[in-house]
Amino acid sequence: MAEVTLTIDGVQVTVPKSTTVLDAAENVGIIIPTLCYDPELSKPGACRMCVVEIPGMRNLPASCVTEAADGMVVYTASPAVIKARKTNLELLLANHPADCLNCHKSGECRLQQYAYNYGVDFGAFAGEKHRYPIEDDNPFLVRDLNKCIMCGKCVQACEEIQANSAISVAYRGFDAKVTPAMDYPLSTTEYSNCVFCGNCVAVCPTGALTEKQMLGKGRRWEVEKVRTTCPYCGVGCTFDLNVMNGKVIGVTSTDGDVNGRALCVKGRFGAGFIHHPDRLKTPLIKENGAFMEATWDEAISLVAEKLVGLKKKYGPDAIGVLSSARCTNEENYLMSKFTRAVIGTNNIDHCARL
Amino acid sequence: MRCYRAHVLVCAGSACVTLGCHPVKEAILEGIKRHRLEEEIKVVETGCMGFCEQGPLIVVYPEGVMYCRVQAEDAAVIVSEHLLKGRVVERLLYRDTDTNKPIPFMKDQPSLSKQIKVAMRNAGFINPEDIEEYIANEGYFALAKVLSGMSPEAVINEIKDSGLRGRGGAGFLTGSKWEFTNKAQGAQKYVVCNGDEGVPGVFMDRSILEGDPHSVIEAMAIAGYAIGADQGYVYVRAEYPLAVEKLRHAINQAREYGFLGYNILGTGFSFELNIRVGAGAFVCGEETALLASIEGRRGTPKPRPPFPANKGLWGAPTLINNVETLASIPPIILKGSDWYASMGTEKSKGTKVFALTGRIKRPGLIEVPMGMPLREIIYDIGGGVLNNKKLKAVLAGGPVGGFIPADYLDVSMDYESVAELGTLIGSGSLSVIDEDTCVVDLVKFFMEFSCEESCGKCTPCREGLKRMLEILTRVTEGKGQERDIEDLERLSDFIKNTALCGLGQAAPSPVLSMLRYFRPEFEAHIRDKHCPASVCAALLDSPCQSA
Ligand SMILES: Cc1cc2nc3c(=O)[nH]c(=O)nc-3n(C[C@H](O)[C@H](O)[C@H](O)COP(=O)(O)O)c2cc1C
Ligand code: SF4
Ligand code: SF4
Ligand code: SF4
Ligand code: FES
Numbered sequence: 023m024a025e026v027t028l029t030i031d032g033v034q035v036t037v038p039k040s041t042t043v044l045d046a047a048e049n050v051g052i053i054i055p056t057l058c059y060d061p062e063l064s065k066p067g068a069c070r071m072c073v074v075e076i077p078g079m080r081n082l083p084a085s086c087v088t089e090a091a092d093g094m095v096v097y098t099a100s101p102a103v104i105k106a107r108k109t110n111l112e113l114l115l116a117n118h119p120a121d122c123l124n125c126h127k128s129g130e131c132r133l134q135q136y137a138y139n140y141g142v143d144f145g146a147f148a149g150e151k152h153r154y155p156i157e158d159d160n161p162f163l164v165r166d167l168n169k170c171i172m173c174g175k176c177v178q179a180c181e182e183i184q185a186n187s188a189i190s191v192a193y194r195g196f197d198a199k200v201t202p203a204m205d206y207p208l209s210t211t212e213y214s215n216c217v218f219c220g221n222c223v224a225v226c227p228t229g230a231l232t233e234k235q236m237l238g239k240g241r242r243w244e245v246e247k248v249r250t251t252c253p254y255c256g257v258g259c260t261f262d263l264n265v266m267n268g269k270v271i272g273v274t275s276t277d278g279d280v281n282g283r284a285l286c287v288k289g290r291f292g293a294g295f296i297h298h299p300d301r302l303k304t305p306l307i308k309e310n311g312a313f314m315e316a317t318w319d320e321a322i323s324l325v326a327e328k329l330v331g332l333k334k335k336y337g338p339d340a341i342g343v344l345s346s347a348r349c350t351n352e353e354n355y356l357m358s359k360f361t362r363a364v365i366g367t368n369n370i371d372h373c374a375r376l
Numbered sequence: 377m378r379c380y381r382a383h384v385l386v387c388a389g390s391a392c393v394t395l396g397c398h399p400v401k402e403a404i405l406e407g408i409k410r411h412r413l414e415e416e417i418k419v420v421e422t423g424c425m426g427f428c429e430q431g432p433l434i435v436v437y438p439e440g441v442m443y444c445r446v447q448a449e450d451a452a453v454i455v456s457e458h459l460l461k462g463r464v465v466e467r468l469l470y471r472d473t474d475t476n477k478p479i480p481f482m483k484d485q486p487s488l489s490k491q492i493k494v495a496m497r498n499a500g501f502i503n504p505e506d507i508e509e510y511i512a513n514e515g516y517f518a519l520a521k522v523l524s525g526m527s528p529e530a531v532i533n534e535i536k537d538s539g540l541r542g543r544g545g546a547g548f549l550t551g552s553k554w555e556f557t558n559k560a561q562g563a564q565k566y567v568v569c570n571g572d573e574g575v576p577g578v579f580m581d582r583s584i585l586e587g588d589p590h591s592v593i594e595a596m597a598i599a600g601y602a603i604g605a606d607q608g609y610v611y612v613r614a615e616y617p618l619a620v621e622k623l624r625h626a627i628n629q630a631r632e633y634g635f636l637g638y639n640i641l642g643t644g645f646s647f648e649l650n651i652r653v654g655a656g657a658f659v660c661g662e663e664t665a666l667l668a669s670i671e672g673r674r675g676t677p678k679p680r681p682p683f684p685a686n687k688g689l690w691g692a693p694t695l696i697n698n699v700e701t702l703a704s705i706p707p708i709i710l711k712g713s714d715w716y717a718s719m720g721t722e723k724s725k726g727t728k729v730f731a732l733t734g735r736i737k738r739p740g741l742i743e744v745p746m747g748m749p750l751r752e753i754i755y756d757i758g759g760g761v762l763n764n765k766k767l768k769a770v771l772a773g774g775p776v777g778g779f780i781p782a783d784y785l786d787v788s789m790d791y792e793s794v795a796e797l798g799t800l801i802g803s804g805s806l807s808v809i810d811e812d813t814c815v816v817d818l819v820k821f822f823m824e825f826s827c828e829e830s831c832g833k834c835t836p837c838r839e840g841l842k843r844m845l846e847i848l849t850r851v852t853e854g855k856g857q858e859r860d861i862e863d864l865e866r867l868s869d870f871i872k873n874t875a876l877c878g879l880g881q882a883a884p885s886p887v888l889s890m891l892r893y894f895r896p897e898f899e900a901h902i903r904d905k906h907c908p909a910s911v912c913a914a915l916l917d918s919p920c921q922s923a
Contacts, residue, residue, distance in 0.1 A: 066679075087679040102873075113839035113840055191674060196832065
């Protein structure tokens with residue numbers, strides 16, 4: 023593949039043709055701030071945070087959508103660039119609630135981070151601010167569009183990752199906002215085809231979209247993240263359990279090998295069973311019509327004993343095995359092996375065919 | 377074809393329709409019938425003649441006598457006097473704005489004497505609903521010439537040599553664009569005509585679509601041949617129903633006559649054309665937004681590159697040209713690039729249509745060679761400022777353009793010279809501003825427009841224009857502060873340099889232009905709480921001052 027060599031902040035870098043300036047800079051450790059860019063999503067070039075100065079080019083181009091070219095000279099932090107980024111942030115903050123104190127995203131919010139990096143505060147421009155009602159009438163996610171910076175990532179995640187297109191941008195200019203169909207809440211089943219996968223929440227750079235169940239349960243920096251595999255189905259998505267004082271308060275996306283950041287409603291929002299008082303923690307054996315707690319050894323021995331007895335009495339084909347789509351591939355493989363090799367029957371199926 | 381003793385041309389452009397040209401036409405037809413002149417006189421509806429303010433307009437040929445502001449009641453006298461007895465009806469003639477002398481003949485119209493009509497050659501002279509009138513004026517000759525003996529490369533070279541630049545605003549060399557699209561790889565390619573015409577006050581594209589739709593159809597077929605496309609779309613804004621109607625009719629006729637469709641003129645070249653009606657957003661005139669709109673998506677701009685020439689409609693190489701650009705193509709093919717390039721300046725060739733509006737005596741559409749001094753356009757063609765007021769400035773480029781102050785009236789109207797003054801030729805809007813206009817108030821009004829029309833996709837335009845409007849509103853209300861000047865400058869600079877599309881990039885232009893040429897007037901609003909033009913209501917010292 024053809025290569026191009028360019029100079030970024032005085033450093034020469036050679037990259038394959040059609041690499042963006044943003045990626046080329048990252049190659050040499052120069053990190054350019056971005057709000058709407060996401061390597062997994064299409065590039066809208068909308069936030070203009072990533073602008074750089076390239077002599078000979080009109081204006082300050084957005085580095086996330088500008089291709090590196092041979093001999094190009096790029097300044098990622100010239101005075102003009104810094105000034106533009108500051109103004110950009112000031113404008114975003116001028117239309118943003120000043121409530122970092124209580125915001126769940128605090129500590130993991132891009133806007134907050136860049137405001138800190140560039141020394142920018144609220145209040146540079148006085149004027150109208152959005153006053154949207156907060157949408158929290160569903161059990162899963164809270165949408166506070168007052169904190170939305172219109173990066174469009176949620177819309178793209180819904181369209182490009184979830185392939186659902188439950189949300190889009192409506193209205194124009196200052197009034198443009200991300201909405202489900204007809205500007206009804208996501209929970210309006212007649213209009214909204216939202217499946218509450220929360221993949222929009224996973225990509226939102228601000229506190230506009232948050233996981234409802236975690237609100238108020240722990241600041242981002244206090245939470246310990248424990249990577250694990252989702253127990254709900256055979257896909258085996260990876261995610262992070264968010265643990266606070268030894269208790270799981272929720273789930274967030276991580277970069278899983280199988281699933282990237284995508285999760286489904288159960289994986290993302292269905293961790294409530296973990297600490298549920300009704301949760302079964304030991305096997306139960308029915309004795310005299312009532313379930314009694316038992317150890318795994320007792321339970322497994324009992325099942326083995328019964329299976330051996332049945333097989334002796336009626337033959338192996340009297341036994342049928344139904345496995346679960348919630349098991350992993352490996353577990354289903356073992357089940358099949360056990361059924362055919364140990365029990366000796368081909369009577370095996372699983373619930374997804376029912 | 378039957379021969380008539382006289383032709384009565386009734387202008388049926390949108391403006392004249394609104395002013396009531398149809399009842400006038402009916403009345404004339406009735407008069408003709410009454411005097412049994414049906415065999416001798418033909419009444420023809422044409423597209424816009426470019427004198428909208430004087431409508432309803434009627435021109436009687438062969439003499440070419442022009443009647444203005446004709447009402448249905450006047451029809452009888454036109455028929456009995458002029459058509460029957462050959463006597464000109466003086467009271468309906470156009471009168472010179474200064475001498476009040478009647479000017480009977482259209483060709484003697486002061487506004488026409490300095491014009492050269494290329495893109496507008498047919499609008500107002502032929503019946504747009506009759507393809508044979510177009511053919512009789514060399515229509516489809518260029519297509520025939522191209523298909524019967526020119527290679528696509530030869531066509532592209534002819535356009536390149538003519539120096540024609542895109543009339544949609546950006547002024548990009550048309551031939552080069554055709555060449556890029558020709559060279560782009562793709563099994564399917566498209567030609568798209570941009571008829572969104574969203575800048576308030578300009579209507580040359582509407583005039584051409586209404587008055588001479590075949591010129592656009594012919595040019596698109598030529599373009600299709602040149603770039604290797606067999607499918608085209610004309611995107612027309614929804615506010616132009618008449619244009620859509622005329623165009624639809626013309627496309628059907630062109631199909632019937634074999635100028636569109638399969639195997640055109642038996643040459644093996646095929647080209648189909650469809651219309652897409654817009655949804656009323658200025659930003660949909662921006663090419664990437666326009667293509668998204670044709671695809672059925674929300675019309676918002678996308679970063680370029682990739683340019684439509686490489687990745688356009690549904691990802692295929694797409695040539696997108698403006699109506700006026702396209703209408704100039706057939707004459708260039710027929711008369712040659714040298715002819716076209718002989719008009720204009722070194723870098724801005726040919727003719728450009730301008731829409732004269734605002735405080736001017738003779739508003740309307742004019743077509744002049746590029747490089748004509750603005751003074752000639754305003755005074756010789758436009759007749760000067762209304763009520764002989766003092767000229768303050770001419771606003772070029774509409775609400776996203778800038779001022780050409782009275783002191784710069786000798787500027788040559790070409791892309792480069794106008795850009796040096798901090799404004800642009802754009803789509804050809806020229807709005808005259810007199811001494812009674814407050815620039816700050818006007819600029820605020822433009823900012824309202826840009827705020828309304830911003831699509832909201834990118835931060836600078838969405839958030840920045842809103843703040844600029846708030847500042848300008850404060851200033852016109854007498855609540856301006858010293859730091860507002862600096863903030864306006866900073867925001868203008870920021871939005872211009874970082875916005876995603878041309879709308880945001882151009883939206884601060886009027887503010888920057890105001891600060892460049894009318895800074896004292898702006899500062900007076902802030903420092904002295906005084907509106908020098910006595911327009912801003914909150915800043916009038918006393919009631920008598922505004923009297
Ligand atoms: C906000 C915006 C609005 C535009 N509106 C129009 C329009 O109404 N008509 C038009 O022909 N071009 C318009 N353009 C320019 C088009 O993007 C494009 O450059 C043009 O159609 C190309 O044709 P041309 O090369 O023949 O001029 C607009 C551009 C911008 C940024
Ligand atoms: S929760 Fe999932 S389906 Fe619903 S809007 Fe977000 S991404 Fe789309
Ligand atoms: S809700 Fe979040 S992800 Fe969606 S546009 Fe707003 S800030 Fe971006
Ligand atoms: S500059 Fe304005 S109109 Fe253009 S993309 Fe940005 S928000 Fe939309
Ligand atoms: S990150 Fe490049 S424009 Fe948003």
